[in-house]
Every structure is written in structure tokens, then in C-alpha cells.
Amino acid sequence: xxxxxxxxxxxxxxxxxxxxxxxxxxxxxxxxxxxxxxxxxxxxxxxxxxxxxxxxxxxxxxxxxxxxxxxxxxxxxxxxxxxxxxxxxxxxxxxxxxxxxxxxxxxxxxxxxxxxxxxxxxxxxxxxxxxxxxxxxxxxxxxxxxxxxxxxxxxxxxxxxxxxxxxxxxxxxxxxxxxxxxxxxxxxxxxxxxxxxxxxxxxxxxxxxxxxxxxxxxxxxxxxxxxxxxxxxxxxxxxxxxxxxxxxxxxxxxxxxxxxxxxxxxxxxxxxxxxxxxxxxxxxxxxxxxxxxxxxxxxxxxxxxxxxxxxxxxxxxxxxxxxxxxxxxxxxxxx
Amino acid sequence: xxxxxxxxxxxxxxxxxxxxxxxxxxxxxxxxxxxxxxxxxxxxxxxxxxxxxxxxxxxxxxxxxxxxxxxxxxxxxxxxxxxxxxxxxxxxxxxxxxxxxxxxxxxxxxxxxxxxxxxxxxxxxxxxxxxxxxxxxxxxxxxxxxxxxxxxxxxxxxxxxxxxxxxxxxxxxxxxxxxxxxxxxxxxxxxxxxxxxxxxxxxxxxxxxxxxxxxxxxxxxxxxxxxxxxxxxxxxxxxxxxxxxxxxxxxxxxxxxxxxxxxxxxxxxxxxxxxxxxxxxxxxxxxxxxxxxxxxxxxxxxxxxxxxxxxxxxxxxxxxxxxxxxxxxxxxxxx
DNA sequence: GTGAAAGCGCTAACAC
DNA sequence: GTGTTAGCGCTTTCAC
Numbered sequence: 001x002x003x004x005x006x007x008x009x010x011x012x013x014x015x016x017x018x019x020x021x022x023x024x025x026x027x028x029x030x031x032x033x034x035x036x037x038x039x040x041x042x043x044x045x046x047x048x049x050x051x052x053x054x055x056x057x058x059x060x061x062x063x064x065x066x067x068x069x070x071x072x073x074x075x076x077x078x079x080x081x082x083x084x085x086x087x088x089x090x091x092x093x094x095x096x097x098x099x100x101x102x103x104x105x106x107x108x109x110x111x112x113x114x115x116x117x118x119x120x121x122x123x124x125x126x127x128x129x130x131x132x133x134x135x136x137x138x139x140x141x142x143x144x145x146x147x148x149x150x151x152x153x154x155x156x157x158x159x160x161x162x163x164x165x166x167x168x169x170x171x172x173x174x175x176x177x178x179x180x181x182x183x184x185x186x187x188x189x190x191x192x193x194x195x196x197x198x199x200x201x202x203x204x205x206x207x208x209x210x211x212x213x214x215x216x217x218x219x220x221x222x223x224x225x226x227x228x229x230x231x232x233x234x235x236x237x238x239x240x241x242x243x244x245x246x247x248x249x250x251x252x253x254x255x256x257x258x259x260x261x262x263x264x265x266x267x268x269x270x271x272x273x274x275x276x277x278x279x280x281x282x283x284x285x286x287x288x289x290x291x292x293x294x295x296x297x298x299x300x301x302x303x304x305x306x307x308x309x310x311x312x313x314x315x316x317x318x319x320x321x322x323x324x325x326x327x328x329x330x331x332x333x334x335x
Numbered sequence: 336x337x338x339x340x341x342x343x344x345x346x347x348x349x350x351x352x353x354x355x356x357x358x359x360x361x362x363x364x365x366x367x368x369x370x371x372x373x374x375x376x377x378x379x380x381x382x383x384x385x386x387x388x389x390x391x392x393x394x395x396x397x398x399x400x401x402x403x404x405x406x407x408x409x410x411x412x413x414x415x416x417x418x419x420x421x422x423x424x425x426x427x428x429x430x431x432x433x434x435x436x437x438x439x440x441x442x443x444x445x446x447x448x449x450x451x452x453x454x455x456x457x458x459x460x461x462x463x464x465x466x467x468x469x470x471x472x473x474x475x476x477x478x479x480x481x482x483x484x485x486x487x488x489x490x491x492x493x494x495x496x497x498x499x500x501x502x503x504x505x506x507x508x509x510x511x512x513x514x515x516x517x518x519x520x521x522x523x524x525x526x527x528x529x530x531x532x533x534x535x536x537x538x539x540x541x542x543x544x545x546x547x548x549x550x551x552x553x554x555x556x557x558x559x560x561x562x563x564x565x566x567x568x569x570x571x572x573x574x575x576x577x578x579x580x581x582x583x584x585x586x587x588x589x590x591x592x593x594x595x596x597x598x599x600x601x602x603x604x605x606x607x608x609x610x611x612x613x614x615x616x617x618x619x620x621x622x623x624x625x626x627x628x629x630x631x632x633x634x635x636x637x638x639x640x641x642x643x644x645x646x647x648x649x650x651x652x653x654x655x656x657x658x659x660x661x662x663x664x665x666x667x668x669x670x
Numbered sequence: 671g672t673g674a675a676a677g678c679g680c681t682a683a684c685a686c
Numbered sequence: 687g688t689g690t691t692a693g694c695g696c697t698t699t700c701a702c
Contacts, residue, residue, distance in 0.1 A: 387679030
């Protein structure tokens with residue numbers, strides 16, 4: 001019932017080889033033959049079956065990108081970057097969400113073994129070092145946004161430590177000396193790296209680290225609220241709070257406002273990511289921008305270069321951050 | 336170099352047919368043969384090449400979902416619903432983003448013609464009625480969240496008109512008589528339907544429609560700001576504003592606060608969608624919830640049922656909304 | 671410049 | 687219960 005390359009060949013009065021040649025521009029074909037083929041294609045409404053092609057060529061030209069969920073608008077620009085870079089090389093990006101589940105992730109990665117995709121990019125993963133390293137031996141994979149310690153896999157992230165350092169240093173330069181940090185206790189190296197940046201900024205400015213100034217929860221919105229409650233219950237509450245995400249920063253801001261604080265005056269709050277929310281919020285949230293579009297582009301470019309060259313150059317690429325100043329951070333004023 | 340079903344057959348001392356049988360549980364196989372096969376599979380690290388299988392079976396068991404972008408957290412639960420429903424029937428959902436571009440959409444839909452996917456779901460589309468109807472004749476497609484007038488295609492949406500009616504009726508019951516609406520002039524029937532609900536609520540409550548109370552822009556955040564400026568420049572500014580999205584509502588709220596209004600007291604603002612932003616915001620934004628998860632589940636269930644039965648029952652399904660009350664809407668008080 | 675034919679990995683009809 | 691084999695739609699080598 002379905003029109004195949006054979007039907008086109010018959011209609012055009014040529015062999016299937018010739019049809020394939022005009023389809024792929026893979027070899028010279030006489031002008032008249034090409035015309036006949038193109039006419040036949042048009043008349044029959046033919047489009048090639050990629051299953052046949054892919055099977056034959058052992059490649060699909062599609063890259064799977066696995067994101068934890070689409071709940072974070074944060075991924076939006078990364079994906080755009082990925083798609084643009086991919087399409088420039090004749091690849092397609094297919095997305096799937098893992099809901100941060102180890103099992104779902106493995107099931108999706110099966111597409112690699114199935115030959116349904118040529119490569120996979122993990123935007124945050126639950127897999128351990130060994131699994132990743134093994135996977136990388138047999139397939140083309142890359143990590144994006146979240147590095148995994150010890151995993152020798154192509155990785156593209158923002159400079160997490162540098163961004164956190166710059167943000168906290170900025171807070172200090174604005175007079176703040178008591179600075180809280182909202183981090184996570186989940187298994188995430190971006191949290192860890194940002195903590196390192198926070199600590200370095202304190203150290204370089206001669207401020208002692210106070211363990212009670214670091215609150216660790218999850219990425220969930222409610223943990224900003226909890227962090228704020230924790231900090232304000234302290235004998236000496238911080239005058240500024242640095243959060244590892246804009247979501248958590250928004251949560252801190254919301255709680256602060258509801259407690260009657262004037263955010264940016266009584267208390268300063270800084271986020272990380274620069275998602276839409278951070279500038280939509282009232283007050284606008286000062287934050288550390290990730291170069292999402294570039295992160296997406298870069299990881300795909302490197303990955304495709306690996307595929308094309310048959311290499312496994314497992315670079316660790318860190319892209320630069322940018323501080324975005326808004327209203328949620330202000331000069332320190334002793335009350 | 337790659338291990339195929341043939342290698343497994345050889346190692347297990349059986350024919351490829353038998354291997355295929357244990358792989359697919361498609362026919363009875365003796366216990367000993369099955370064991371041999373499974374051992375061979377394990378030892379060789381074999382996993383079936385789906386390109387071969389899919390080509391042979393003329394099906395892929397994957398459904399493509401095309402979303403405009405991942406910028407709207409709104410899609411998150413819809414996708415989760417889709418994935419759950421799909422996986423229960425042995426299907427996978429693959430996501431792709433169109434950036435609301437007609438061309439990108441067509442390129443993605445090529446996967447239908449390519450036989451790379453079995454069906455496609457469009458979450459908002461730039462395609463016209465004819466294209467959609469034609470597409471639906473040759474393939475399995477569905478619309479989700481956005482209906483298209485006259486397109487005889489399986490469609491699942493929320494009850495847009497009903498939701499808007501309920502929201503505006505609520506506003507009126509709280510004493511508001513001058514109610515603005517922030518809508519869009521883009522080609523979107525959900526906007527249109529919500530406008531119809533707005534108008535119906537006014538009418539049933541004996542309030543005259545004032546054209547200057549409807550502002551039409553795009554879905555872009557900045558249009559909330561513009562709408563607010565427009566309304567407040569009117570001789571008789573509205574005391575409540577109903578927006579067709581939470582993003583626009585947040586924008587209106589942000590502008591109102593920056594102009595010194597107390598939102599929920601001086602002015603009421605209601606959104607639509609119930610995205611995370613609406614409860615993260617300060618003040619929390621009253622809104623109309625869409626049953627996103629169910630929308631996702633439903634569209635996939637119907638689509639798969641069509642595929643399995645070879646039918647094209649192009650139902651138009653409307654799922655119920657729910658009003659979520661927060662702080663951005665309050666009783667009318669004459670100043 | 672063109673065609674015949676092999677074969678990518680798999681499933682399923684058929685024969686035993 | 688099992689094996690043989692045709693063939694899904696395509697690309698590509700090889701011979702002409």
C-alpha cells in the first residue's frame with residue numbers, strides 16, 4: 001500500500017539505485033533521469049522510509065537529550081542551542097524527561113543500544129560514575145549542566161564555582177558580612193561547586209565560615225521558605241542570602257515579604273540561573289546568569305565532532321557566567 | 336562488529352527464529368532452548384536493533400509530541416500524563432520543540448512520513464485547517480491544549496470558555512463591575528474561547544461589554560505591563576483584570592505593584608493555567624487551573640486507541656477547569 | 671551514468 | 687517446538 005523507492009523507480013523508468021542517487025545526491029545522475037525521478041516522487045507523494053535508510057547506514061542522525069523535567073524553564077534556551085547546533089550538522093534533537101528517575105533514565109538510554117538514536121546528552125543524571133564511564137565506552141554520550149565527579153565523559157557546564165564566588169563577593173562588597181547560603185543536600189556537584197565559590201568568597205574577604213549559615217534542602221520551592229525560617233531563627237540572622245537557584249531565591253523572597261521584610265533593603269537575596277521567573281518576580285531577583293544557549297550549542301557541537309571523527313575527546317568545558325543585578329540585592333544597612 | 340540476532344542464535348545453538356521468539360514471547364519455546372538463548376544474550380551483551388524490528392513491523396511504538404517551547408512550565412504535567420499513558424501501552428513519547436515556527440513544525444512532522452514515529456501530538460500549532468485535515472487522513476495525529484476551528488482531528492483541551500466564565504463570574508460576585516481582560520490577538524482559539532467566557536459572564540450579570548476593557552497583545556510578559564498602562568489610562572479604569580495566562584497576570588501584578596497598587600485590595604488580578612509561577616508569586620495569583628496531567632493522559636489514550644483499532648475517531652474532548660483562589664483577587668472596595 | 675544484486679537486523683509465514 | 691526463508695525499504699559495491 002505504501003509507496004516505496006521501487007514504485008518511484010518503476011514510475012520513473014529507472015532503477016532503484018538511480019532513485020537513491022537523486023535522493024541523496026550521492027553520485028552524478030543525468031539531468032533527464034533526475035527529472036523523471038523527481039516527477040515520479042512528486043506524483044506518487046513519495047517520502048523515503050528512514051527505517052530502511054537508518055538500518056542500512058547504521059545511523060539515525062538523531063541525538064537524544066534527557067532532561068529531568070520540563071518544569072524548569074531553565075532548559076528552554078539550552079535546548080534551543082542544542083537544536084540549532086544539531087540542525088546545522090543535519091542532526092535532530094529528541095527530548096525526553098526522566099523525572100530524575102534512575103530507571104526511566106536507563107530505559108531511555110536503551111535507545112542507544114536499540115540503535116534508535118546515535119548519541120545521548122544527559123542534563124543532570126542519577127547514574128553513577130561507573131555506569132556513565134561504561135556507557136561512554138560503547139556509545140556517544142555527554143553531560144550537560146551537571147558534571148559527575150570522576151566520570152570521563154564529555155561535559156559542558158557553567159563555571160559554577162566562579163559564578164557563586166562572584167555573587168557572594170559582590171554581596172560582601174556591598175557591605176554584607178553575614179551571608180547565608182541556600183544549597184542542597186542532594187547528590188549534585190553544581191550545588192557543591194557553588195558552595196565552594198561561596199566559601200572562597202568568604203575566605204578571601206576574611207570572613208569566617210559559619211556552618212549555621214548554610215542551609216541544605218532540595219531544589220523544591222518550599223525549601224526557600226524553610227531556609228528563611230532557619231536563618232531568621234538564628235541569634236544573628238544573615239543580612240544577605242545567596243541561593244543556588246532562582247526558584248529557591250524566589251521562595252526566600254516570598255517568605256521574607258510575607259514576614260514584612262523589604263527585600264533589597266532589610267534583606268538581600270541573590271539567585272542563580274537567571275530564569276524568566278527571576279526578572280518576572282517582584283522585586284526582580286539579582287542572579288548569576290548561565291549562558292544556556294551556548295551551553296546547549298557547545299555540547300552538541302563537541303558531541304557531533306566526536307561522532308564524525310570517531311573520537312571520544314571527553315573535554316570538560318566550563319562556560320562563563322554573568323552577574324545580573326536587579327532589586328532583590330541592596331547595600332547593607334545596619335538597622 | 337556488532338552482535339546481532341544471528342550471533343545469539345549461533346551461540347545458543349538455535350535458529351534466529353527461536354531467538355526472536357524468546358525476545359518477543361511470541362510463541363512457545365522449550366525451557367532449555369529459552370535458557371540457552373537468554374544465556375547467550377547475557378554473555379554477548381546483545382540488545383536487539385530496533386531499526387530492523389521497526390522496519391519489519393512497520394511500527395516504532397513512539398509518539399512524537401511537538402511543543403512550542405519548553406519555556407512554559409505549563410507543559411510539564413501534560414507531558415508527564417502523556418508519558419504515563421504511553422508507557423502503559425508500550426509506547427514512548429518523544430518531545431520536540433517547534434519555537435512556534437510553521438517550518439520547524441513541518442520538518443518535525445516529516446518523522447511521520449519517514450516512519451520514524453507512529454503518531455504525533457501537536458500542543459499548539461501554526462498549521463492551517465487543510466494541512467491538518469490532510470495530515471490526519473494519512474497519519475495518526477492529535478491536537479492538545481489548542482483546538483483548531485474546522486479541523487476534524489482528535490482534540491483535547493480544557494473547557495476554556497467555561498473556565499473564563501467562572502473566573503469572571505467570581506470577580507463579579509465579589510463586587511467588581513469594571514473588569515478588564517488581557518487577551519491576545521494571535522491566532523489562538525483558546526484566547527478566543529476565553530474571551531467568549533468573559534463576555535458571557537458580563538452578559539449574564541447584566542454588565543455592558545466595553546471594548547476598551549479588552550486589551551489584546553501577545554503571550555509575551557511585557558504585554559501585561561502594557562495592558563495595565565492601557566487600563567489605568569482609561570477615564571474609568573477597571574477594578575479587576577482577568578488574564579488569559581498566568582504569565583500575563585504576573586506581568587500585570589508586577590506593574591501594578593511598581594505603580595504603588597496593593598494587588599488584591601486596590602486592584603484584583605486573575606490568571607489562567609495555574610502554573611508554578613502563580614503560586615510562587617507574591618502575592619499568590621488567583622487563577623483557573625487546567626487539568627494538565629489528565630489532558631496529557633487523555634490525548635495519548637485516545638490516540639493509541641485510534642492506532643490500535645485503526646480508527647480515526649476525531650473526538651473533541653473538553654476537560655473541566657478548577658478555580659484556584661489566592662491573594663491577587665479580593666472583594667471590590669470603592670476607594 | 672546506470673543497473674543488478676547483496677545485505678543492514680529483524681519478524682513471521684510456512685513446513686516439518 | 688523448531689528451522690528455513692522471504693522480505694520489510696533502503697544504500698552501495700561492482701560491473702558495465
